Amino acid sequence: MNAALAQALGGVLAPALLSATALATAWRPEKSPAEAPRPSTSLWGAPLALGLGYAAGHLGTHGWPSFPHHVGIKQGLFYVAVVLCAWGLGEALFPLGSKLRLLGRAALCAWVPWFLLGFQREHAWGPSAAWLWSAGLAAALFALLSSQAPLSRRTNAAANLTAWVLVGILASGALHLSGSTSLAQLTGALVCPLGVMLPIALRRPSFSLERGGDLCLVLLFGGLLMAGVYAGELPPLAALALALAQPAGWLACWVRPGRLRSLTVVLVPLLLAALALWIARDSQPPSSPYG
């Protein structure tokens, strides 16, 4: 089979199909307007779609990762996706009290950078720097994660999801431009399930990523950016712009509710992601005189 076709099938079609299947399984018929609103899919649909979709994209483009020992951060991200998917399902199916839930999420935010960046502790950071960086990254992930659900509630879930899709696509482009095709593919694998969710969110405003979906999305996206910066050559400034793109949607809360607010939720993150792409493009090594 042609390599490009195999990549497209494994990296795009497989994650899209699997996440669509997960969402279809979680589908709930819409109630009449008189009845109390409820999410259009079971809450476990989003974490399952994101986790399965990403894992399928990884398998489709990189094959099975070695186990128990994993080779590098890309394979590490596969296991992160599996853990996040399981945790997200747990959050959706067995709701915990808010304090316990926050505690669990904080623990995951600390674990992801610790798990993925072992090589930095080994080769680059001293013991104090390792603690400082790990704590800083964990705090940043927790802040990003905590900003998601309220932003989605105060603005518009579909607009929020559209912004995620666009930021994801541009993040994939930035990773590609900074020299890593495989990290760009993996980011694409994360965008696929979001693309499948988008039509649902557009038709049913009650669609929600809360209870697990946001956890999978934010931590996997954060993990991919960490991989880009620490293992690849994604400029830290570009990663920062991408990380801040989604929370920048909060600016929309100053705009009057309505179309303009929804547009702001999409455009502000898009601008920041475009800035990241520009920074990444600018940092590219000079092209070869040998072609």
Add this chain to the structure above:
Amino acid sequence: MKRLIASLACLSAVGLGAGLTAGSTPPLTTAAEGQEQYAVDGSHSVVWFRIKHLGVSWAYGRFNDVKGSFSIHEDYPEASSVEVTVQAASVDTNDKGRDEHLRSPDFLSAKEFPTLRFESTSVSKEGDRWTVEGQLSFHGVTRTITMDAVHVGSGPDPWGGQRAGFEGTFQVNAKDYELDWILENEGALGAEISVTVSLEGILQR
């Protein structure tokens, strides 16, 4: 004290006996005596590799930062050994963009796995051919490889030192070292990578 004197007397007797026995066979150095220890001279050593490009030609590259040591024993080749460490970031294919790509997580992931290391586990010699078996570690994977090597030469250098040179070749498969990009883009690059290690060592006195 008496016990100590008795022990020394026993040891001397054993030593004398051993000496007599040795005297009856051709004089050979012991494995430890004849060992010559060399430090790799990085500026005269290189690790080359070649990989098939589009199935039509060989693309060559090299690692410029090579360190290590080797010891040789002409009488007991099996007592010889070699260890070489190469900095992944020193990869050089005469194309800056391609070098960046080779350092990226698509290939060597040089930030995650900064070194490529070979350490011999057994050495044998037949005629002029040396066979070196050892552990090659890179990209987070360690595997046993067998390298065929030749002794290029030995001799004095103009600065009063003594030098020796070896060249060895071996093959690695992209699949064995989980070099995904090569496997995913089948046809663009061949899965077999041929590696040549050329070492010049300075005798350590």
